[in-house]
Amino acid sequence: MCTSISSFDSRTGQPLFAGDVTDWGQIAEVMRQAGVAADLWRRHPVDQRIQIVRRYGEILAEDRDKIRDLISGEVGKLPWDSAGEVSASIAKAELSIAAWQQRRSQQQVDDGSGPVRRIVRYRPLGVALVLGPFNFPLHLPGGQIIPALLAGNAVVFKPSEQATAVGQWMVQAWKRAGLPDHVLQMIVGGVETAVAAIDSPHVNGVFLTGSRAAGRAIHRQLSGRPGVLLALELGGNNPVVIDPSADPRVVAGLVSFSAFVSAGQRCTCARRAFFVEGRLGDQQIQALVDRTTQMRVGLCDDSPAAHVGPLISAAAATSLRETYQTLLDLGCSPLIPWQASDRNPALVHPVILDATGIPESAEATLGEMEWFGPILVVQRTGNLDRAFSLAASTPYGLSAALLGGSEDVFQRFVDQVGAGVVNWNGPTTGAAGALPFGGLGDSGNHRPAGYYAIDFCSDPVASLQRPAPSADDPWSVVE
Structure with a gap:
């Protein structure tokens, strides 16, 4: 177990965070304090x-x-991308308040005219452990911390070890806002820190944004502890299907954005794109390739501004290069081959591979893969039905999109594709703060976040209330 964590500004090299990993004894004390604060x-x-x-x-x-x-x-996020994250985080405050008022405030479910009132209250879980990601280090954990605090929980927050400075800033901002001591605490570290925190008997809920592997590991760790609520927001192998009617220029913009925004480091980024064989499909693919080759790849202070920024680390680029080789081994052919920048080992140019004609076994493997970076696999199909079938052929179910077609066709797509976020004529990455956000299958565990995150932050308590004890003998029905 490492003993310290540090991070540095990717532009200047200046230190942003330096601190010790939270050890097991400190975690136990943090959790104890959180339990007291929660009450x-x-x-x-x-x-x-x-x-x-x-x-x-x-x-x-x-x-x-x-x-x-x-x-x-x-x-390393590009400035416009980081600015968008901050705006979403600001909006999350009022959206979470509205969600609490609409979905989780005390309710009376009768008209009040009878002698018995039927009331639903909501009791907070207690201590919620929030495990944050690096790709949206402010917005995604904030989307769980805000509703958890609103619902009356104490929160222990472990940011990604690659985004600890942002996590520290967030915790300090909450203190400035007037949050009492120990209601929100931060622990520092990697997997070992998360494992130790999850094992704490004080934990009542675990909220993760991360990979399928991480979600499965936590699910196994909590086996036999049904009193701990687990909310998983996991990755995806997200498809976009293109109807032949869609304008090639529009397709190029929406598909490239879906696949390559944030350097492909969004869980909703498109990984597979399906086109219908023929002249129109060929035109759409060519427009996509042309648009992608024109994209500027660079760092966040480049001028002119880059379209695609760096991956989180050089190690992430190395891992993605291995994924690229795996795709080639499956029979995919490069339309835009792998190219890494000499400037920075984390800078990877967008890649497009063609899977048309690969064996069915390779198609199945492709649908099961998970990667996090700017690689898109395109495939030509005989018709739209075949495209829908391939799009749905994945154990994941986070996001999907249909470009073109009619509303009836889109409804058929929604019914078949099996994803929690399904968009029409927009990118796979499109999500609205006033809607639920969550995946099915290996992309989640039936705990959608977004506007609905407030739901997994408390438990409903049902009450039948009378102004005085009832004079009726409940055993009279058997006399």
């Missing part, structure tokens, strides 16, 4: 919790440029 925090009036959440959103807005630059510096 106090859930008794805070809801309007006070809402006020603190709103203040946190205001701090994000006030320091918008500062946190944008910190995200870009630590994880």
Whole structure:
């Protein structure tokens, strides 16, 4: 187990974070403190919790440029991409408040005219452990922390070890917003730290944004602990299907954005694109290839600005290069081959491979793969039905998109593709804050986040309430 973690600004080399990994003894104490804080925090009036959440959103807005630059510096995201993440994080505060009021505030389910009132209350879980990712180090953990705090939970937050400075900034912002001591605490480290925290008897919920492998490992670790709620937001092998009617120029823009935005490091990025064989399909693919070859790949301070930034690390680029070779071994042929930049080992140019004509066994393997970077596999199919079938041929089910076609065709696509986010005439990466966000199959465990994240932050409590004890003998029905 390593003893320290540090991060440096990818542009200047200046240190952003340096600290010791949280050891097992410290984790035990953090969890104990969180348990005590949870009992106090859930008794805070809801309007006070809402006020603190709103203040946190205001701090994000006030320091918008500062946190944008910190995200870009630590994880290498392009400035426009980091700015979009900050904007989404600001909006999450009010969206979470609205979600709490609509979906999780106390309700009376009768009209109040009878002697018995039927009430639904919501009790917080207690201590929620949030395990954050590197690709959206502010927005994605924030999308779980905000509703968890609103619901009355204490939170222990472990940011990605590759985005610890952003995590530290977030925790400090919550303190500035007035959050009481120990209600939100941060622990530092990698897999070993997460394992130790999950093992704590004080944990009542574990919220992960990460890979399928990480989700499965936590699921196994929690075996036999049904009292711990597990919410998994995992990866995907996301398909986009292109109807022959779609304009090639539009296709080029939407498919390239789906596949290569954030250097392909979004869980919703398109990995497979299906075109119908023929002249129109060929034109669409050619437009996509032409658009992709024109993309500028670079770092966040380049001028003119880059379209595609670096991967999170040189190690990530090495792993992606192995994926590229695996795809070649399956029979895919390069339309745009692998090319890494001499400037920085984490800079990888977008890749497009053609899987048309590969064996069925290779198609099955392709649908099962998971990668995180700017590689897109295209495939020509005989008709749209075959494209739908291949799109659905994956154990994942996070996002999918259909470009072109009619509303009836899109409805058929939604029914068949088996994903939790299914878009029409937009990128696979399109998600709205006022909607649920979550995957099916190996992409999640029936705990959608987004607007619905508030649902897994508390348990419903049902009550039948009378103003005085009932005079009716409940045993009278058997006399």
